[in-house]
Amino acid sequence: MIPSIPQSKFSTRLYAAYVTLFFLYLAAPLVVVGVFAFNDSLFPSMPWNGITFDWFLGTESPRVGVFHDSQLLESIGYSAFIAICVTLMAVAVGTCNAFLFERHSFPFKNILYIVALMPLVVPGVILGISMLVFANSLVNGIEDLFGFELDILRPGLFLVILGQFAFVTTITTLVISARLRKFDTSLEEAALNLGATKWEAVQTITLPFLKPAMIGAGIVCFLMSFENFNTTLMLVGSDSPLTITMFDRLKQGSTPALNAASLMLMVVSGGLALISVFVQRDRTAAPE
Amino acid sequence: MSSVSTLSATEGQERKIPIIKLGTFLLMLPLLLWLFLLIILPHVDLLMVSLREKLGYREYAFSFQNYIEFFTEPLYWNTFVRTAVMSIIATVITLIVGFPISYYIAKVMKGKKRSLLFMMCLIPFWVSELVRTFGWMILLRESGVISSFLQWAGIVDGPVEMLYNDASLMVGLVYTSMLFMVVPLVSVLDTLDDSLIEAGYDLGGNTFNILREIVIPHAMPGIASGCIVVFMLTLGNYLTPTLLGGKDGLWFTEQIYNQFITRFNWESGSAFGFLLLILSSAIVFVGLKLSRQTLADTVK
Numbered sequence: 001m002i003p004s005i006p007q008s009k010f011s012t013r014l015y016a017a018y019v020t021l022f023f024l025y026l027a028a029p030l031v032v033v034g035v036f037a038f039n040d041s042l043f044p045s046m047p048w049n050g051i052t053f054d055w056f057l058g059t060e061s062p063r064v065g066v067f068h069d070s071q072l073l074e075s076i077g078y079s080a081f082i083a084i085c086v087t088l089m090a091v092a093v094g095t096c097n098a099f100l101f102e103r104h105s106f107p108f109k110n111i112l113y114i115v116a117l118m119p120l121v122v123p124g125v126i127l128g129i130s131m132l133v134f135a136n137s138l139v140n141g142i143e144d145l146f147g148f149e150l151d152i153l154r155p156g157l158f159l160v161i162l163g164q165f166a167f168v169t170t171i172t173t174l175v176i177s178a179r180l181r182k183f184d185t186s187l188e189e190a191a192l193n194l195g196a197t198k199w200e201a202v203q204t205i206t207l208p209f210l211k212p213a214m215i216g217a218g219i220v221c222f223l224m225s226f227e228n229f230n231t232t233l234m235l236v237g238s239d240s241p242l243t244i245t246m247f248d249r250l251k252q253g254s255t256p257a258l259n260a261a262s263l264m265l266m267v268v269s270g271g272l273a274l275i276s277v278f279v280q281r282d283r284t285a286a287p288e
Numbered sequence: 289m290s291s292v293s294t295l296s297a298t299e300g301q302e303r304k305i306p307i308i309k310l311g312t313f314l315l316m317l318p319l320l321l322w323l324f325l326l327i328i329l330p331h332v333d334l335l336m337v338s339l340r341e342k343l344g345y346r347e348y349a350f351s352f353q354n355y356i357e358f359f360t361e362p363l364y365w366n367t368f369v370r371t372a373v374m375s376i377i378a379t380v381i382t383l384i385v386g387f388p389i390s391y392y393i394a395k396v397m398k399g400k401k402r403s404l405l406f407m408m409c410l411i412p413f414w415v416s417e418l419v420r421t422f423g424w425m426i427l428l429r430e431s432g433v434i435s436s437f438l439q440w441a442g443i444v445d446g447p448v449e450m451l452y453n454d455a456s457l458m459v460g461l462v463y464t465s466m467l468f469m470v471v472p473l474v475s476v477l478d479t480l481d482d483s484l485i486e487a488g489y490d491l492g493g494n495t496f497n498i499l500r501e502i503v504i505p506h507a508m509p510g511i512a513s514g515c516i517v518v519f520m521l522t523l524g525n526y527l528t529p530t531l532l533g534g535k536d537g538l539w540f541t542e543q544i545y546n547q548f549i550t551r552f553n554w555e556s557g558s559a560f561g562f563l564l565l566i567l568s569s570a571i572v573f574v575g576l577k578l579s580r581q582t583l584a585d586t587v588k
């Protein structure tokens with residue numbers, strides 16, 4: 001069971017074999033998606049016909065590569081726009097919330113904290129429909145009262161941003177709060193003693209201390225937003241982000257261009273994941 | 289922003305008279321806007337919509353019609369139960385598959401190898417769920433990799449379709465949830481002192497006894513939080529059941545989507561959504577009570 005207890009060779013090997021099998025199971029779907037991006041065939045399936053780069057660079061139908069597929073490129077643009085907006089908003093609000101919950105006392109603090117955790121428990125589809133229903137009620141209410149239609153609250157990019165922001169903010173709040181909890185407040189008090197104003201002290205001492213957590217939370221937000229499907233599906237209008245476009249293509253059956261897009265998605269999220277790991281590592285090196 | 293020292297000095301007074309300082313109030317604004325406009329009011333509105341009946345254009349009356357429809361129509365009811373049962377099965381399988389892996393990472397591996405193995409566990413989950421599901425479709429479909437391999441190896445004569453049934457659905461669901469089981473299990477098994485296991489052997493226990501008497505009781509908080517998270521995510525999953533599941537058995541989230549988008553019946557869709565929310569919260573609540581944990585502990 002543990003290395004210090006002698007075990008029979010057979011059971012140790014059996015255990016190691018199981019772990020190996022498990023990692024094969026983890027890797028198999030990802031490897032397959034990547035490899036079939038290079039298959040010289042119109043469908044992402046067997047048989048293997050040799051290597052081609054058409055699914056990245058092809059220009060002529062039916063072999064349109066990702067880099068020339070205007071619909072896919074456009075949806076990547078929408079996804080990036082949504083993700084950037086969500087990340088900036090969620091990190092800003094998450095930082096405020098961290099200070100609020102860690103440093104201040106106010107009535108109903110515990111209840112508000114539990115409500116702030118709620119988005120983790122609510123399934124994404126339900127968060128999406130509740131937002132859809134509420135936005136629709138607002139549009140109707142405003143139309144009845146003031147006689148104009150608030151088109152921004154119709155399904156579309158703005159609602160998608162709000163929907164993703166609603167649950168991603170919980171994560172930034174938790175991550176940044178955890179970091180703030182480790183902060184030694186005497187550092188801030190020292191700054192105050194040396195004549196800094198409260199805001200100056202926070203700006204020069206506390207915020208730099210929180211920076212690794214803010215960047216880490218930001219990367220997680222960006223990825224969660226970019227890859228979100230459930231909430232987005234309910235709130236999307238005519239401008240569909242990448243996951244929705246890919247889902248539609250997947251249902252209809254698609255060319256390996258979809259694999260090429262997936263491969264790029266994997267490379268980008270892998271890169272971002274590595275960056276966030278490095279930021280995290282920075283955290284242990286920082287003075288605590 | 290007030291420093292902690294002044295805060296604790298005034299705390300006593302604040303408890304008697306709940307006056308919030310201006311700074312605190314300004315800091316509370318984003319929180320309140322977020323929680324009320326994006327979380328609380330939408331869910332209240334969802335409940336209101338689910339409790340009304342459409343009489344004509346923009347004409348509604350209060351009624352329990354949508355809920356009555358759910359309980360009298362066997363199709364809806366069956367989908368609901370099926371989704372819950374399948375989610376429980378998926379959670380149990382994830383636990384059974386993930387526990388030995390977590391134990392291996394936490395107790396058998398040491399140093400660099402250990403962090404590498406743990407990282408390898410996390411990598412698939414940085415990739416979009418859509419891409420992972422797509423991978424399973426390429427593996428399992430009739431013209432897919434596994435089918436071709438079986439033919440090549442001479443095990444089967446013709447192409448085999450392994451997609452669109454409960455087994456393929458289960459494979460996808462377990463795959464998608466694995467991370468959320470492994471992470472809490474590894475962190476809880478990390479805190480188990482090796483000497484306790486050694487003492488168990490010294491006292492004459494065997495592997496099975498020690499697992500049952502020492503390891504599992506110690507890992508219980510991790511098992512509970514892993515199971516709760518996995519169950520919730522599985523219940524609310526839409527993508528995997530739609531792409532990998534069979535046509536005969538719908539997932540409840542698909543039912544909600546159909547009511548909203550295909551049939552444009554928002555009233556009954558809202559009712560279904562609320563029922564799913566209640567089911568999910570109820571199971572989370574029971575899970576927390578059974579494992580004597582709080583929601584705040586689980587997210588840590």
